[in-house]
Amino acid sequence: MNFYLDVDRTIITKEHREALELNDFLKYLFNTGEVYWLTTHCRYEDTSSVLSYIMPFLTLENYDLIKNIFPTTWNTLKTEAINFSQPFYWFDDYLLEVEKRILLENRCLEKWIKIDLDKNGNNIMRAAKSHNPNLFSSI
């Protein structure tokens, strides 16, 4: 299972704090599959800018965890980075219409887990489960 992870308003809040239960969330992903960045802060296999961007917002433990997230390469659309031949989930607060259409064309729109921290008390586990209640039992 591959997991693709956005940054802004997904693992950190709009107030630039780490999401609640981020540690449980990250541990679950790392115990279950491979984790990849899918964020504007990491486009060309280089994690240095995403790491320096989020370091001030994270606990030391979570920062040590996210250093193990793999980089991706994409240019204009995040969907360029997704390996559609393998099972995946994509955690992101917002997708472009064209990105949603590409997921639809690949018959996997349900693999996008929309993270709405505002509606879920800034808790990423709750936000993910509210989008797909079976998520953490089915993967």
Ligand SMILES: [Mg+2]
């Ligand atoms: Mg975002």
